[in-house]
Amino acid sequence: MEIVIVSDGLDYYIEKMLIRSGLAHLDFFANALKLNENTLHVKFPFYDLLDCKSCGNCKTYHMEKYKADGYYVVYVGNGFSDRCPSEYADMVFAKGELLRYCRKNGVESTSFENFRDVERELLKRFVLNGE
């Protein structure tokens, strides 16, 4: 199982959070923050790559690359920028705003509170029941 982080946040603090959590080995795709002396520069290298106008970093773009490589994509999200990929993932775990969006728009999803819930459900569906 490969875990990839996609975020509409900024690489600057995501990388620090991953290192602090002992997860620096995980790949991630996010918007870019560059510090030049006293100036901040934000770049959106993955904006609008799929003609999607709702994402700064279109998570669907990254997900589609994995799907093209044959991955079964389990998507875990909670916010506005997760709406786009939730429509295309093979399986969706949702909470908060994303869960309300999925329920309102008929996007099949499983609610979760934390990553332990996700792990437990994946084990149940794909390991214990052999799906």
Ligand SMILES: [Zn+2]
């Ligand atoms: Zn998008």
